Amino acid sequence: MRYGAGIGGALLASLLTLSACAEREMPLAARIANALPAASVTARGETEPVGTANADAADDPAIWRNAADPAASLIVGTDKKAGLYVYGLDGKRRDFLDAGRVNNVDLKDGVMIRGAPGVLVVASDRNDPAQAKLALFRLDTAAAKLIALGTLDGGAGEAYGICLGRDAAGLSAFIVLKDGTINQVMIDAAGAAPTGRIVRTMKLGSQAEGCAVDDRTGRLYVAEEDVGLWRFGASPTAPVEPVKVAAADGRQIVADAEGVALVPEGDEGGYVIVSSQGDNAYTLYSLPDERYVGRFRIVDGTVGGAQETDGIEFMAGDFGPEFPGGLFIAQDGPNGAQAQNFKLVAWADIVAALGLE
Structure with a gap:
C-alpha cells in the first residue's frame, strides 16, 4: 500500500498516530494481551552497562564480524548521552570514545579510508539539535579502538537514526531526522578528510528512527515510531515515495516501532x-x-531479558559455539539496578523458537 503527501495519506497517518498514542497509555499487560503471540528466547550474553547511569542512555549496536577469528569479533554501541563503546563478544568493554550525543550507529567493512581498506563506523550526531551531523570513525580491529575521522553535514534538524548502504553509486549513509526527514548522504572517506553530500531527501509524516539497508535488493527500511515500517528504494535515483510494509497496529507491531535489522x-x-x-x-x-512471519521476546535466563528496546542489529556467519547461526543484539532499557546495556542472542535460538527451519 502506498500513500504520499495527499489528504488521504495525511489523514491515515494521523489516525494511526492517534491510535498508537492511545495504545501507549494502556498498561503493559493490556498491550501484550492485544498483540499477537510472541515466542520466548533467552540471551546467551550481555555487554557491560554503559557509563551513564539512571538514564535512557544505551541505544543502538553495530557488529563487526572477524571472519578469520570469529571469537575476536567486536560490537560498537552508543551511549547517546556520552559517546561510543567497543565491546568484545564476552561483553567486556574494550574502548570508549567521548563523542557526545551520538544516537544510532552502523558500520561497513572494506571501505577505503585514507587510502587503505578498513571498517568505517558512522554515528548520528545530535550534539547540535538544530543541525544533524554524521560522525565518522575508523574501527581499529586489532586494537579494538575507534579513531575519529571528522563529521559531515546531515541536514537541518535533530539527528536520530543512521544506516549505511553500498551499491554501484558508492557508499550512502541514510540519516533519519527526528521529524521523519531522511537524507541520503554519499560518503567518500578515501582522502585525508572524509567528504559527503546530500543527494536525496525523503520524508515520513512523524518521528522516525531505526533503519536498515538491504544491499542485495536496493531496499531501505525505516521505522516511523507511531505508524509502522516503510520501504524506500536505496539508490540515489530511486523515487522518494514510501511503500508501507506494516502498520503499528497493536497486533504485529505495538508502538513504538523502533530498531530495524536485516537477516x-x-x-x-x-x-x-x-x-x-x-x-x-x-x-x-x-x-x-x-x-508477517512471527514475533519473539527476550526473557530472563542466565542473563536478564530485554525490554523497551531501541536499537537492534543482526550479523550472519560464524561467531563461535556461543552464537550459532549468527548474532542478534538488542538494546535493553530497564536493566535491574545497573545502567542500560545490550543483550546478545544466538540466531539459532530464534530460529528454533519460531520454527523457521
Missing part, C-alpha cells in the same frame, strides 16, 4: 526485524515478499 539469506531472502517497543517484542517479516 539476509541467499540472493534476496531472509527477514527484516522491527523492535515492537510497546510490548517488549520483535517482529519478523519475510524477504523479499515482506509477509
Whole structure:
C-alpha cells in the first residue's frame, strides 16, 4: 500500500498516530494481551552497562564480524548521552570514545579510508539539535579502538537514526531526522578528510528512527515510531515515495516501532526485524515478499531479558559455539539496578523458537 503527501495519506497517518498514542497509555499487560503471540528466547550474553547511569542512555549496536577469528569479533554501541563503546563478544568493554550525543550507529567493512581498506563506523550526531551531523570513525580491529575521522553535514534538524548502504553509486549513509526527514548522504572517506553530500531527501509524516539497508535488493527500511515500517528504494535515483510494509497496529507491531535489522539469506531472502517497543517484542517479516512471519521476546535466563528496546542489529556467519547461526543484539532499557546495556542472542535460538527451519 502506498500513500504520499495527499489528504488521504495525511489523514491515515494521523489516525494511526492517534491510535498508537492511545495504545501507549494502556498498561503493559493490556498491550501484550492485544498483540499477537510472541515466542520466548533467552540471551546467551550481555555487554557491560554503559557509563551513564539512571538514564535512557544505551541505544543502538553495530557488529563487526572477524571472519578469520570469529571469537575476536567486536560490537560498537552508543551511549547517546556520552559517546561510543567497543565491546568484545564476552561483553567486556574494550574502548570508549567521548563523542557526545551520538544516537544510532552502523558500520561497513572494506571501505577505503585514507587510502587503505578498513571498517568505517558512522554515528548520528545530535550534539547540535538544530543541525544533524554524521560522525565518522575508523574501527581499529586489532586494537579494538575507534579513531575519529571528522563529521559531515546531515541536514537541518535533530539527528536520530543512521544506516549505511553500498551499491554501484558508492557508499550512502541514510540519516533519519527526528521529524521523519531522511537524507541520503554519499560518503567518500578515501582522502585525508572524509567528504559527503546530500543527494536525496525523503520524508515520513512523524518521528522516525531505526533503519536498515538491504544491499542485495536496493531496499531501505525505516521505522516511523507511531505508524509502522516503510520501504524506500536505496539508490540515489530511486523515487522518494514510501511503500508501507506494516502498520503499528497493536497486533504485529505495538508502538513504538523502533530498531530495524536485516537477516539476509541467499540472493534476496531472509527477514527484516522491527523492535515492537510497546510490548517488549520483535517482529519478523519475510524477504523479499515482506509477509508477517512471527514475533519473539527476550526473557530472563542466565542473563536478564530485554525490554523497551531501541536499537537492534543482526550479523550472519560464524561467531563461535556461543552464537550459532549468527548474532542478534538488542538494546535493553530497564536493566535491574545497573545502567542500560545490550543483550546478545544466538540466531539459532530464534530460529528454533519460531520454527523457521
